[in-house]
Each structure stands twice: as C-alpha cells, then as structure tokens.
Amino acid sequence: MNILDDNARALKPAGGVLDQVRAGEPTVWFNPSLPQASSAFAKIDLPVMGVEEAVSRWRRFAPLLACLFPDAHGTEGRIDSPLLPLSPDLAIRITDGLSKTAFVKADHALPLTGTIKARGGVYEVLVYAEELALRTGLIGNKASYDILATETARSLFAQHTILVGSTGNLGFSVGVIGRALGFNVEVHMSSDAKEWKKARLRNLGVRVVEHEADYSVAVAGARDSASKRGSCHFVDDENSRLLFFGYSAAALDLAAQIKTSGTEVSEQNPIAVFLPCGVGGAPGGVAFGLKSIFGDAVQCVFVEPVASPCMLVQLAAGTGRPVSVYDFGLDNKTAADGLAVPQASMLVAEAMQHLVNAVVTVSDDSLFSWVGTLFDEAGMKLEPSAASGFAALARYLKGLRMQGGRLPSACIVWTTGGSQLPAEEFEKVLAQARVL
Template sequence: MTATLPRETSGDDAIPAAVRRAEPIVWRNPHRGCAASVLAASAFSKADMRGAEARWRRFDPLLAKLFAGTQDGRIDSPLLPLPADLARRVLGGAPGSVWVKADHDLPVTGCIKARGGVYEVLTYAEALAGAAGLLRPGLSYAAFASGAFRDLFARHTIAVGSTGNLGFSVGVMGRALGFAVEVHMSHDAKAWKKQRLRELGARVVEYPGDYGRAVAAARDAFRDRADAHFVDDEDSVDLFLGYAAAALDLQRQLAAAGIAVDAAHPLYVYLPCGVGGAPGGVTFGLTLLFGDAVRPVFVEPVASPCMLVQLAAGLDRSVSVYEAGLDNRTAADGLAVASASLLIARTVGALIDAVVTVPDADLFAWLKALWTGAGMRLEPSAASGFAAVGGFVGGAEPADLAAATHVVWTTGGAHLPDAEFEAALAHA
C-alpha cells in the first residue's frame, strides 16, 4: 500500500508533470519559510487563536446541554497510539511512532468540520445576542438554547456551501439553536449526506457542476441579506480560527502522553485537504505553538490536488485542478475540490512542509486496514493520511525520523451509514 513516489523539489512554480498525469507524488514545498518570519508577517496571531479558545469555553455549558456526547461541552477527540503492526505498515519500515488524532469520531458530528462549522455558528449567535442586548455579566451560555435567544435566532438564516460534512456541522448547530439553515451542494454530493441534512430540518439546494459552483451561487444569494449569515468555506476567518484552536487540544494531549516536540523531536502531522480550511487552521495553530518543530503534510487525491496546484502555480490568482488537466473526480468526496482557498494558501502556504497526493485505491485499502486492524470506521477521505505517510517518510533523511512523532489526523467516518461503509470496504 506504499508506493515509491516521484519527488519534485525545484523552486520552479510550474505544476509538476506527475500532477498533471494524476500520478501520486510527494511535493516538497520549495516555498516553506522560517516559522517565526512567516508568523510575524501574518494577519493572525496567537491572541486570535486564544480568543477562539476562550469563545469555545464560553459555550461549553451550551454544548453540554445540547449534546450528550461531549465531555463537559468540549468538542474534541482522543489521541490514539496506532497498534505497532499497523504503525510499521504505515511507516513502510521507517523509524518513528504513529498516533491518530481521531476526529473521525469527534462528538456531535463525527468529523473535523465541527471544529470550524460549529464554531462559526456559535460566533454568529454570540454576535446576534450581543447586538440584541441579551448578554449580561455572569450569564451562562446554556441560555442560548431557550427563550429570547431562540426567538431571536429563529428570525435568521445560516447558509453554507458544502460537499457534506461542513454542511452537517453547520446544520446540526444551527438547527439546535433554532436558526433556519440552507446547505448548497453539488448534485453529485453523497445522497445520504443530503438526506441527513433534510432530516435535521435544513433546506438542501442542489446545483449542477462541482462544489465550487455551489459555493459561488450560495455566496451570491446571501451577499446582501441582513437577516442571514453565509459560512464561506473559501474565505472565512471564523472557520480558520475555529480549526486553529484544535492545536491547543493536540498540544495538551501530546504533553499528557509525554511526547516532546522540539528541534530534536519533530512532529509530522498528516492533514487531508479539500478547500484547505481545516488543515490550514490546524497548521497555523500548531506552528504558533511549536514553530519549525512541526512539519505539516497536506494530503490530497491525485484527481483533486487543489492546494498543491495553487502553491506550485503561485498565489497571484486562484488556479483550479481543471487548468492542470485533471477531472476532480475522487471517491474522497470531502476532498473533491477544484480550487483551494486563497486565504488559506496565502496564510499558511509557507508553513506547509509538503503535499502528498494519493490514488483512490490506496484510500480504500487503508480504510479496510484501519477497520480490521484498529476498529477505526473511516470515510475514504479520512484514510488518506495513512496512505501518504510511507511515501513521504521514504524520502526523508534518517536523522529527521529517528526521534520523530507522526500524527495522522482523521476527518470523518463515525456517522457513515452501514451500507456506505460496507460498500467502501468492498472496494478495498
């Protein structure tokens, strides 16, 4: 399940030929810079991440009241050691330990998108409540679930463009507070994801074409509505900061496990990438905490490497995978994105260590291996990180790996219907 992949390390900003041929590749980012310098030039800071963390904690009482699966209102997942036999297979014989940040089993939504989608809904609700004079000193935010708060929220709509998981995260939180919710999706998004949104009471709007068209149409429809909020997956600061706060959770868990992260003990984090919001936010947060000791590796399907294409081509304009001759067709529906977020590419592009592209067949193979070997129920997109590790470490210097920790960040799967999961297993 681990291929020998071509490596392109040139500073040339041309899209690599292997990418255009839809072949797996490890693209070592020639634009990576010193973490301190990149962060110093950023529009965002550690104070922004800490502010997001503080907002999460204000809403702990509300989340604990609404969702029984949370631990004291925290939306977080465990950090799990991968069984030794699987770790050896993942690493392809290279040294190091492998851990799993298990957002495939995240409370409330069973996917990483809760960290951004739920957070943005809460941010909007807090802003509305403040403007309406409903906030007062000492107020428990559990009050957001009842009375005048719900009456206020019922007069407003939250909309989002999504391939499924972000829409579900926005929908679950929005409907729990009484908002009207619209989710704009491409016609080829998974039918079961559309159905679960309708069961929540959300309105699903379908479009011909891909995810990007659905987002653009929704953005236009809600541009001037004072009674509505559009969650813009391509350009949302709130989504970005909600994801960034997840770095604090991982920092706490690494410390509890006795895992050092410093120049002598690098941390490689493998992050499935669609439009880029979730991996971009996590990358930014981890870099704020660990500097150059963290090595973020983005993982994309060979048919949809939108972040690789964008970074390779430059940041002057948005560049799609279609321009590279690719079709954006992949079983990893959460990663089937033609154009990366320019906000994310410009904010964290110089912090990404590498981008690894993987074929769909590897996603299914690792999905089955993780299920049979560790009992992890993953969507194909969530298995992509495991498919990337072996090829990536195969080209690393041994000294870089001897004391390294590898964290594969899973992104969805716990809520996958049985029939869908069994069909995915059958593909392996």
C-alpha cells in the same frame, strides 16, 4: 500563452511534480521556500492571538453545547477527539519501517458530527449566535451562555438564516448546530455530495439546494443566495477567518495530548502531522495553531487526492493569482468527496506558503485500502477522505529522507470523518476495499 501553459512554466521549479500531477500520479511537493517558524508569522496577515481567542470562546460556549446536546456523554460541552496510539507493528507498516511511533488524532469520532468540520462550522455558528444575542441584549458579557438554548433565544434565531456551500461535512456541522439553536439553515450541495449526506440534512429540517456542478459552484450559489436576503449569515468556506481560527484551537488540545503521551517534541525530535486537505480551512487552521505552539518542531503535511490537488498546484504556482486543478488537466473526480475541491482558499494558501512543509497526493485505491486495513486491525470506521494521511505517510518520509531532512520521531494522522457513516454506506466502502 494560455493559463495552462503559464501555470506549467510556473511549476517547473517543483521538479517532476507537474508531470505527476497532470498524469494523476501520487507525488510529494516539498515547500522550497519554507521560512523558519520564528519569522513565518510576520509574513502572514492573520494574528497569532486569534488562536487563544478561539480557545477562550470555545470555553464560553461549552455550557451551551452541554445543554443543547445532553446525550454527548463525557464531553462536558467540549468538541475534541482522543489521540490514539497505533501498535508498533501497524506503525511500522504505515511508515514502511521508517518509524515505530504513530498516533491517530481521531476526528472521525468527534462529538456531534463525527468530522473535523465541527471545529469550524459549529464555531462560526456559535459566534454568530453570540453576536446576535449581545446585539439584542439577550445576554450580557457575564451571562451564562446556556441562556441561548431557551425558547426566547430560539425565537430570536428563528428570524435569521445561515447559508453555506458544502460537499457534505461542513454543511452537516452547520446544520446540526444551526437547527439546534433554532436558525433556518440552507445548505448548497455540490454534485460530489453523497445522497445520504443530503438526506441527513433534510431530516434536521435543513433546506438543501442541489447543484449539478462542483464545490466551487455550490459555494457561489450559497453566496449569491445570501446576498439577496437580509437577516442571514453566509459561512464562507473559502474566505472565513472564523472557520480558520475555530479549527486552529484544536492545536492546543493536541499539544496537551502529546504531552500526556510522553512524546518528546523538539527540533531534534520533531513530529509530523498529516492533514487531509480540501479547500484548506481545516488543515490550514490546525497547521497555523500547531506552528504557533511547536514552531519548527512540527512538520505539517497536507494530503490531497490525485484528482483534486488544489492546494498543491496553488502553492507550487505561487499565490499571485488563483489557479485550479482544471488548469492542469484534472477532473476533480474522487471518492474522497470531502476533498473534491478544484480551487484552494487563497486566504489559506497565502498563509500556508510560509507554514506547510509539504503536500502529498494519494490515489483513491490507496484510500479504500487503508479504510479496510484500519477497520480490520484497529476497529476504525473511516470515510475514504479520512484515510488519506495513512496513504501519504510512507511517501512523505521516503521523500524527506532522500532530501536529507530530519525524520520525525512520531507521526500523527488526523482523521476527518466516518463514525456517522450509515452502516449500508460503510459496507459499500469496505466492499470496495476488499476487491483491491
């Protein structure tokens, strides 16, 4: 029996999901073995205290970020985005009448990079800079971290290289902070990466290495390059705990915003959070943080393109061994380049099997359609991947109702990129939306 047949057998308990996955049709996979949150964390080899540690580190880094990026007005060195309420009419349309309350966690407008990847990529580079500075005595435990913006620090960091594999947004986040600190940065880009994303990296002084293959090959290329040199740090998007916990800190920011909004959150009045998923680090970290705060009062839903549902097939098949979308006859070709990943992070999948409520897949046409709608009616400038949560929301709610689950009292769509799209690139996306 080959791996395709074996994985097909493994997925049969997921009902008709396998047939829909193979056919490239939108579908919903509900986690059949989701434990209560109170017992879930005991099954996960990641410490809950890692969330608070990441929050504390972000606070230490704030003066440095404010010094490095003085034009990021109003951030005071914080990397966070607003929680935007949608009008009741738009909320009703997005949810197909199943909810009147919906918000957007607007990471498409996140400071510095306009993408959620800043929460992980910037964090990991800052941690590496901190380690180098402590090791060399540049800073003491009580020193102000803005010393890392001095020429003395830049001379130290210039002796080191940071490497990462990316379809675009993680590479940009690593490039922005790495070059601002004075590091050499090398980004290995997959064939899915947009040309304008490569160009903006080169404009920062980043070395871009292009691969005529997918995301996994780009990551492998960066890993191999790092193994052959000294004085370097490889940002491992597939296995990095630093990335994971950098993302997780966003949950505390969201929790404070939810409280300010006056939204009640309880197991009787849960919220649902829709998170675009590529390799899994960003949505996994956020989900980990949210479940640690809200427990079963939050429903975490991952959203993937129909051509690249790597987390869905991994979770549905189990985490005994890695599986790929290619094993199920899919080509991993999608307009949502940031989500074009053939194989999920096993680090994340092993945690998410105990935390994620569902995975929804969506078509590229639906992504373009929602990009147009959100721009016309809410003034939001989104990449296709950033619109994925809107395309998934009604399908999830209908599936949840059919299963007899508790519908959320409020839905939150996490957007991931778009505000820094060049005007001509966004016009192309809108043109595609207009013809649907």
